[in-house]
Amino acid sequence: MLKFILKKLALMIPMLLVISLAVFVGLRSTGIDPITFMVPPEVISQQPEMVEQLREDLGLNDPIIMQYFRWLGNILHGDLGLTNKGESISGIIATRLPYTLELSLYAMLFSSIIGIGIGIISAIRQNGFVDYLGRVLAVLGQAVPQFLVGILLIWIFSIKLGIFPSGNRVSPDATNAFMDAFMHLFLPVLTLTIGMVAVLMRYARNTMLDVLNSDYIKTARSKGIPEWKVYLKHGFRNAMKPVLVILMFRIPALIGGSVVIESVFSYPGIGTAMTNAVTNMDYNLVLVITLIIAAVMLICSFMVDVFNALLDPRVRLGE
Numbered sequence: 156m157l158k159f160i161l162k163k164l165a166l167m168i169p170m171l172l173v174i175s176l177a178v179f180v181g182l183r184s185t186g187i188d189p190i191t192f193m194v195p196p197e198v199i200s201q202q203p204e205m206v207e208q209l210r211e212d213l214g215l216n217d218p219i220i221m222q223y224f225r226w227l228g229n230i231l232h233g234d235l236g237l238t239n240k241g242e243s244i245s246g247i248i249a250t251r252l253p254y255t256l257e258l259s260l261y262a263m264l265f266s267s268i269i270g271i272g273i274g275i276i277s278a279i280r281q282n283g284f285v286d287y288l289g290r291v292l293a294v295l296g297q298a299v300p301q302f303l304v305g306i307l308l309i310w311i312f313s314i315k316l317g318i319f320p321s322g323n324r325v326s327p328d329a330t331n332a333f334m335d336a337f338m339h340l341f342l343p344v345l346t347l348t349i350g351m352v353a354v355l356m357r358y359a360r361n362t363m364l365d366v367l368n369s370d371y372i373k374t375a376r377s378k379g380i381p382e383w384k385v386y387l388k389h390g391f392r393n394a395m396k397p398v399l400v401i402l403m404f405r406i407p408a409l410i411g412g413s414v415v416i417e418s419v420f421s422y423p424g425i426g427t428a429m430t431n432a433v434t435n436m437d438y439n440l441v442l443v444i445t446l447i448i449a450a451v452m453l454i455c456s457f458m459v460d461v462f463n464a465l466l467d468p469r470v471r472l473g474e
Contacts, residue, residue: 160461163457163460163461164457167453167454167457170453171446171449171450171453172227174445174446174449175223175227175442175445175446175449176223178441178442178445178446179219179222179223179226179442180219180223182438182441182442183219183222183438184219185436226439226442230443230446233245235248235439235443236439236443237439238432238437238439238440239435239436239437239439244439244440244443247428247440248425248443248444248447250423251423251424251425251427251428252424252425252447254324254422254423254424254425255410255413255417255424255425255426257340258340258343258344258347258413258416258417258422258424259347259406259409259410259413261340261344262344262347262348262351262409263351263402263405263406263409265344265348266347266348266351266352266355267355267402269348269352269356270351270352270353270354270355270356270359271355271356271359271395271398273285273289273292273352273356273359273360274289274355274356274357274358274359274360274363274398275359275360275363275386275391275394276289277289277290277356277360278359278360278361278363278364278367278394279363279367279386281364286360289356289360290360292352292353292356293353293354293356293357294353295353296349296350296352296353296354296356297350297353297354297357301346301347301349301350301415301416302415302416302419304346304349304350305342305343305346305415305416305419305420306419308342308345308346309321309342309419309420312342313342319338319339319341319342320338320339321342321420321421322339322420322421322422323339323420323421323422323423324336324339324340324422324423325339326339339422342420343416343417343419343420343422346416346419346420347409347413347416351405351409354401354405355398355401355402355405358397358398358401359394359395359398362394362395362396362397362398363390363391363394365394366390366393366394367390372385372390399462400459400462403455403458403459403462404455404456404459406451406455407448407451407452407455410448410451413425413426414426414429414430417430418430425444425447428440428444429441429444429445432444
């Protein structure tokens with residue numbers, strides 16, 4: 156098992172390097188000069204020598220591969236660099252990443268409870284009211300884009316009803332920090348939860364139905380085991396294995412989905428920072444945030460592999 160884990164960890168390093176190289180070369184190949192976002196237009200036109208010297212100092216005239224290895228060396232030494240405005244990228248990540256993680260973890264928690272719960276009940280009470288309602292909600296949740304869900308929630312609960320704020324993380328004049336944080340988090344968390352509930356609900360229902368139709372469930376029932384024990388001990392536990400795998404794979408989707416949702420709700424996480432960085436062609440910030448999202452995806456993939464290996468020894472034997 157240890158050999159299996161070490162092998163998977165070793166594979167993550169070259170994958171991260173390939174992703175970072177692809178993003179770096181892709182951004183540098185756009186043809187957009189980052190100097191135009193760092194220096195006022197009048198300076199560019201009136202003092203071309205100074206602009207050229209700045210470009211030389213920043214290494215923008217060097218070959219792309221040399222720029223990449225210089226950037227990679229700084230990253231390995233803990234220097235994430237500066238934005239076009241001269242702000243520390245490390246400071247931006249340290250400030251904004253916890254907000255994004257908070258938003259994603261709340262959405263994952265509530266969507267897991269609601270989605271798996273409704274999915275299991277739908278399978279146990281197949282073709283009942285909860286089952287039909289759950290299937291309708293699952294289709295709607297996956298068909299409607301998350302940004303549109305967010306806009307609709309803002310229109311209903313912020314503009315029409317005035318219950319929840321439409322953006323930001325905190326109010327400057329808040330007297331109750333906990334309640335203020337809850338009010339600001341409610342709509343973006345609900346938006347992310349709706350989309351994820353639809354996926355988990357469908358998978359939980361289908362896997363539970365497969366388990367309930369299996370031979371060992373029929374054997375357990377023939378032995379006179381109470382139905383609740385059949386559902387919980389034999390059905391639920393086995394049905395959750397593939398659902399937990401799906402849940403792991405949804406974590407990167409939550410982090411990536413926050414880029415759109417945070418922009419809709421003006422939420423100060425790395426999603427908003429990413430949107431602003433792309434708008435301003437802030438190469439360094441885009442690279443670092445992309446690397447973080449890629450690392451989260453690879454870590455989740457690694458966790459899924461380890462989880463599958465723990466549940467099924469045949470995975471380890473095929474390493």
